[in-house]
Amino acid sequence: MDKVNEYVVVTASSETEFNKAVNQKIKEGWMLHCGVSVVKNKLEDGTQTTPSFLFSQAMAK
Numbered sequence: 001m002d003k004v005n006e007y008v009v010v011t012a013s014s015e016t017e018f019n020k021a022v023n024q025k026i027k028e029g030w031m032l033h034c035g036v037s038v039v040k041n042k043l044e045d046g047t048q049t050t051p052s053f054l055f056s057q058a059m060a061k
Contacts, residue, residue, distance in 0.1 A: 006061040007033070011054060018055035030059040 010025055012018035022032075041052040 004060040033058040033060040
């Protein structure tokens with residue numbers, strides 16, 4: 001990729017939805033830019049009992 005004309009960050013809270021969104025962007029001509037980021041979310045008071053994640057992927061065109 002010589003020049004980046006557009007940049008977007010794809011995010012989702014489930015791996016399945018994240019994969020669908022990234023694959024859709026690839027079909028639209030977007031390319032992966034660097035690696036995936038996964039962050040474990042927790043409530044401010046720390047009372048969360050089930051893990052919640054945020055998946056992010058930078059993409060460029």
